[in-house]
Amino acid sequence: MAPSERHHKRTRLIVTAGVIAALYAAATLLANQLLGVLSWGPVQLRVSEALTILPIFTPAAIPGLGIGCALANLLNMGLTGAGPLALFDVVFGTLATVLGALWTRRLRHRSLLALAGPVLANALIVAAYLPVMLKGMGVEGYYVIPFTHISFAQSWPLMYLFGFIGVGAGEALVVYGLGYPLVLLLRRRNRLRGVDD
Secondary structure (H helix, E strand, C coil), X not given: CCHHHHHHHHHHHHHHHHHHHHHHHHHHHHHHHHHHHHHCCCCCCCHHHHHHHXXXXXXXXXXXXXXXXXXXXXXXXXXXXXXXXXXXXXXXXXXXXXXXXXXXXXXXXXXXXXXXXXXXXXXHHHHHHHHHHHHHCCCHHHCECCCCCXXXXXXHHHHHHHXXXXXXXXXXXXXXXXXXXXXXXXXXXXXXXXXXX
């Protein structure tokens, strides 16, 4: 590969990563504003998580999603006034996103299994720090089973289990419900254009 061709390819990857980061951050912030606690509590429905399918198509999505997640969480920290506790989300939420993206990229030829990466990474990691973060913010009431008075707020293992199920279910709903049809659409478009994934 000629140096100019290598430079062009690297530039294209950087630009692609930047566009993905911007899209992910904007979609996350929009979801946070419109859905409130449904986008950042023990059950998370972030439409931006549909973009976690992009590592199937480009390695640029791995840094793009990581940067987008960190940026969205930093901006959200300022918008919500969550203070230093939100750094848990910046660090560990970004870690979950990057690990999920790496899994997705590695298993890109097996779409359904590849999409399990973001679901598992977020369910395992976000559920672990979310109780600490919410308790510190004084909003631990989210660990109450809906329509009952049963609360898990006094037991970290139960809050973790509640969060694991809630975060995992919300993530799976978005990744498989919105992301998987997007995978099929993009693969179909690539086949029509003669482009290999």
